[in-house]
Amino acid sequence: MNDRAFLKSFAGLIVALVALTVVLFVVAQIIGGKPSKTIESTADAKALVERIKPVGELTVGATPVARATTATNAVMDAIIPSANAAGADDNKGKKIYDTTCMACHAAGVAGAPKLGDKAAWAPRIAQGADTLHTHAIKGFQGKAGMMPPKGGNMGLKDDDVKAAVDYMASQAK
Numbered sequence: 001m002n003d004r005a006f007l008k009s010f011a012g013l014i015v016a017l018v019a020l021t022v023v024l025f026v027v028a029q030i031i032g033g034k035p036s037k038t039i040e041s042t043a044d045a046k047a048l049v050e051r052i053k054p055v056g057e058l059t060v061g062a063t064p065v066a067r068a069t070t071a072t073n074a075v076m077d078a079i080i081p082s083a084n085a086a087g088a089d090d091n092k093g094k095k096i097y098d099t100t101c102m103a104c105h106a107a108g109v110a111g112a113p114k115l116g117d118k119a120a121w122a123p124r125i126a127q128g129a130d131t132l133h134t135h136a137i138k139g140f141q142g143k144a145g146m147m148p149p150k151g152g153n154m155g156l157k158d159d160d161v162k163a164a165v166d167y168m169a170s171q172a173k
């Protein structure tokens with residue numbers, strides 16, 4: 001094979017390889033299509049976040065408690081609508097008693113004077129209504145036990161507690 005003949009067939013080979021390259025490139029485009037899916041909609045993005053989010057989440061303190069308090073307040077509001085309404089309600093004291101104070105004062109839990117127990121209430125009533133109101137609102141450590149401020153229901157207004165005290169005192173006369 002002389003140089004001329006070699007160059008000729010070599011040039012032919014180069015042309016063939018270039019043609020093959022072009023063909024392969026076109027075939028690759030047809031088979032591969034678009035590059036793999038991009039996130040096109042927010043729905044896709046949300047679904048993606050759902051799929052890859054961690055199994056559990058650690059929530060610290062405040063949030064659940066705050067939720068519980070809100071829920072409790074909503075329930076309390078539903079049970080005692082009059083507690084938040086302005087103006088006198090004859091049944092207000094009884095309602096407050098029934099929802100908060102009864103827990104201890106119905107059965108005499110932890111030394112609480114029972115509702116209607118005249119002997120237990122007489123010396124207390126003798127202290128005067130102001131003292132009873134203050135003890136019920138601010139809390140009171142007596143000989144018998146511990147009366148928690150507002151019976152432990154800090155959602156109550158001072159007036160609510162006073163009404164409940166007046167109701168309890170009225171039941172022991």
Ligand code: HEC
Nearest residue numbers: 101104111112124135136142143144145146147151164165
């Ligand atoms: C967790 C239990 C508990 C709850 C709830 C509770 N009390 Fe009492 N309360 C007591 C105890 C115990 C005493 C007695 C303290 C003593 O004299 O040693 C008491 C005493 C009192 C007294 C007498 C205070 C005095 O000076 O002698 C009043 C008035 C009173 N409670 C009002 C209320 C009212 C109003 C509520 C509801 C808003 C309420 N209590 C809810 C436990 C409770």
